[in-house]
Amino acid sequence: MNFPLYFSKKIAFSKDNKNNLSKVIVYIGRLSVALGIIVSLITISTGLGSKKAIEDRISNFSGDISVKSTRSNSSYNSSVLETQGLDINAVKKIPGVAGLQSYASVSGILRTETNFAGIILKGVGKDFDKARFQPFMISGSIPDYKEDGYNNEIILSEKIANDLSLKPNDSIVTIFSKEDQKPIYRKFVVKGIYKTDIKLVDDLYIIGDINHVRKVMNMEDKQVGGLDIFLDDTDQIDHVFPEIEKYIGYKNYAEKVTEKYPQILDWINIFNQNISLIIAIMLIVVVINVIMILLILIIERTNSIGVLKTMGASNAQIRSIFINYTLLIMVPGLVAGNIIGLGLLLIQKYTGFIKLDPENYFISTVPVDLNPLYIIAVSVGIFIVSGIAMILPSYLISKISPVRAIKYS
Numbered sequence: 001m002n003f004p005l006y007f008s009k010k011i012a013f014s015k016d017n018k019n020n021l022s023k024v025i026v027y028i029g030r031l032s033v034a035l036g037i038i039v040s041l042i043t044i045s046t047g048l049g050s051k052k053a054i055e056d057r058i059s060n061f062s063g064d065i066s067v068k069s070t071r072s073n074s075s076y077n078s079s080v081l082e083t084q085g086l087d088i089n090a091v092k093k094i095p096g097v098a099g100l101q102s103y104a105s106v107s108g109i110l111r112t113e114t115n116f117a118g119i120i121l122k123g124v125g126k127d128f129d130k131a132r133f134q135p136f137m138i139s140g141s142i143p144d145y146k147e148d149g150y151n152n153e154i155i156l157s158e159k160i161a162n163d164l165s166l167k168p169n170d171s172i173v174t175i176f177s178k179e180d181q182k183p184i185y186r187k188f189v190v191k192g193i194y195k196t197d198i199k200l201v202d203d204l205y206i207i208g209d210i211n212h213v214r215k216v217m218n219m220e221d222k223q224v225g226g227l228d229i230f231l232d233d234t235d236q237i238d239h240v241f242p243e244i245e246k247y248i249g250y251k252n253y254a255e256k257v258t259e260k261y262p263q264i265l266d267w268i269n270i271f272n273q274n275i276s277l278i279i280a281i282m283l284i285v286v287v288i289n290v291i292m293i294l295l296i297l298i299i300e301r302t303n304s305i306g307v308l309k310t311m312g313a314s315n316a317q318i319r320s321i322f323i324n325y326t327l328l329i330m331v332p333g334l335v336a337g338n339i340i341g342l343g344l345l346l347i348q349k350y351t352g353f354i355k356l357d358p359e360n361y362f363i364s365t366v367p368v369d370l371n372p373l374y375i376i377a378v379s380v381g382i383f384i385v386s387g388i389a390m391i392l393p394s395y396l397i398s399k400i401s402p403v404r405a406i407k408y409s
Contacts, residue, residue, distance in 0.1 A: 030332050065254055067227040100227050102124070102127055104210050126146050154189070200261060241254060319394040
């Protein structure tokens with residue numbers, strides 16, 4: 001029989017403890033553990049959820065990896081993607097690649113009788129992944145871009161639609177200009193309205209037929225301006241990226257979505273830093289409170305320590321008793337913290353009652369990622385670290401003389 005563990009359980013669950021002077025301190029300790037668990041769970045779940053939501057939104061709009069011509073410049077007008085050395089079928093077969101779609105883009109101006117907006121027309125074709133884009137749609141529908149002529153239906157962002165007072169089935173004139181040429185006018189019909197909550201996208205992009213871009217940019221029928229490559233798991237981008245580079249040809253280059261939108265990468269990195277900082281602070285607070293509980297229990301039960309020593313218990317056994325005792329006291333706090341923390345997270349996950357300003361946060365509601373691994377790791381981590389942290393303070397027991405402890409009890 002494990003004597004320290006057995007004795008710890010006996011005193012931890014003894015009815016006599018209800019009248020001990022340390023009762024309030026124990027409750028405070030349990031409260032600190034519960035709060036530590038709650039704050040840690042909320043921080044990790046919302047932090048990772050926000051990070052994943054932002055990455056998924058930008059990846060689903062423009063791909064995890066984009067392939068462009070090396071002739072591309074900083075303008076939004078596409079250069080023709082070079083076919084020499086480009087093996088699209090080989091790219092599709094790379095493990096981790098979920099699919100790809102071609103595109104070409106050109107900048108222009110949407111104009112109404114009373115207002116105008118600078119835009120980028122992202123032309124897509126028959127390989128456009130409508131299912132991936134569908135979650136962004138808030139009204140109307142996604143047109144069929146079959147590349148068999150010119151489809152005049154477009155999709156606007158909610159931001160552009162509101163600025164120009166447009167709704168589905170409205171008509172809009174678009175002006176494209178090129179050097180040394182007269183402006184090119186195109187009349188489009190608004191088929192649908194989307195919203196990504198990412199300002200860099202919603203302020204500029206409209207979706208339309210790639211054939212219109214080809215016509216404006218003097219491209220041939222099958223030429224494209226680039227490829228959007230989607231991955232099964234965005235976290236594998238560093239592993240898949242070098243494989244993709246092998247099949248795109250030396251006249252083209254690949255670009256990660258994090259390189260395309262560095263502002264978003266910087267924002268995502270802030271989540272990582274904040275999560276680490278808050279978890280560290282909560283862990284320190286919990287450990288300090290648990291150590292104080294241990295010291296108070298040792299002082300309060302000095303007489304019991306003296307009796308145990310006179311009965312032959314070693315210092316190591318007594319230290320184990322009090323460490324186990326303190327850890328058992330923590331258990332209700334751990335359970336309560338998990339119940340409350342998970343309850344709050346589930347409410348947010350299914351109701352989204354806490355809103356955010358997408359202008360600043362790139363998302364409109366606080367997303368929640370309930371990863372079981374992290375949930376378990378929080379409780380187990382706090383429990384283990386607290387146990388290790390109590391080893392050094394528990395050596396106070398070895399300084400207690402059994403004779404004096406019993407004499408002055």
